[in-house]
């Protein structure tokens with residue numbers, strides 16, 4: 001008993017915190033006490049945590065709604081092992097592998113060795129699944145599913161244009177689109193065309209080709225759905241022009257913020273407002289972010305995440321992982337994402353992940369080997 005207490009006292013929680021606002025160098029590894037799970041919560045020993053475009057925005061800009069005071073920890077999606085249970089938490093045995101998002105904590109929390117989360121926000125990861133692949137499903141595939149099916153209303157045979165097709169959300173959209181029997185087109189730089197084609201889409205070079213002209217040439221009258229994670233007035237307007245009558249423009253993000261800054265958000269909203277006024281049979285549906293959509297549709301997240309993890313376990317989807325990077329090198333992960341040209345999702349792994357040799361296998365699409 002005494003030695004158990006001593007062991008508990010020596011366990012610390014290494015976490016990556018944002019210490020200011022700016023470049024990747026504001027990320028620092030710190031040691032904190034092991035967090036204690038509250039009522040209805042479990043403590044998760046993190047194996048893999050996702051890195052997203054959202055994290056870069058919250059690191060870079062100080063004056064964002066909902067941005068906590070520094071120091072704070074980023075990371076929206078995690079996979080790990082249930083390590084302890086708080087009062088009233090009984091859904092999972094200690095040692096169960098679970099996946100989920102950290103939204104209950106506000107912004108972030110996932111770039112850590114341990115995190116406490118409500119058990120109601122977690123689902124079991126099927127046996128044999130690589131936690132680094134499972135963590136891609138939590139935000140990227142759920143986002144892709146929501147925007148393609150729940151908002152976009154995709155039906156088999158629909159033509160769909162996906163922008164940012166080689167990125168984390170883009171590759172998820174292509175895989176889910178292929179599963180749903182959609183005719184897919186994807187914008188990406190030339191270097192990524194082989195990947196986009198391997199995922200079942202016709203690639204279009206967004207740097208050297210006019211995607212509006214190209215879509216009209218390839219399809220005749222345009223596409224049924226365009227999923228636009230780039231944003232900005234001009235880009236959204238051009239996306240809208242690729243639609244045929246009855247088509248839907250699904251705006252899900254503002255990757256253009258990289259080059260154009262934070263004004264992309266309000267400009268995109270104003271553009272969407274104006275496009276909705278055009279009486280031409282096309283639609284621009286409301287596109288709540290995935291956390292808001294999940295809150296408004298109780299049960300949707302757990303049900304859809306469970307189904308997608310089953311798809312992963314049975315090989316129907318295979319996430320594209322740009323690189324698995326040790327948690328303590330989170331700054332390098334941000335540099336990689338910021339530089340662009342990556343394929344799929346960047347995943348942080350903890351020592352607990354790297355100690356599990358069974359998960360050292362690589363995804364078919366992995367860009368490099370860093371371990």
Ligand SMILES: NC(=O)c1ccc[n+]([C@@H]2O[C@H](COP(=O)([O-])OP(=O)(O)OC[C@H]3O[C@@H](n4cnc5c(N)ncnc54)[C@H](OP(=O)(O)O)[C@@H]3O)[C@@H](O)[C@H]2O)c1
Pocket residue numbers: 051052053054139140143163164165166167168169170187188189206229230252253254255256288289290291337339340341342344345
């Ligand atoms: N609504 C939601 O709930 C939700 C959830 C998750 C993500 N998102 C949003 O979705 C977007 C993508 O996230 P992510 O994590 O997938 O980021 P990511 O992995 O960095 O992917 C972004 C992709 O967009 C490409 N891109 C940049 N500018 C482009 C352009 N003008 N035309 C075509 N492609 C372009 C990038 O290509 P290069 O490498 O060539 O630059 C990259 O492949 C972000 O804006 C994010 O905030 C929204």
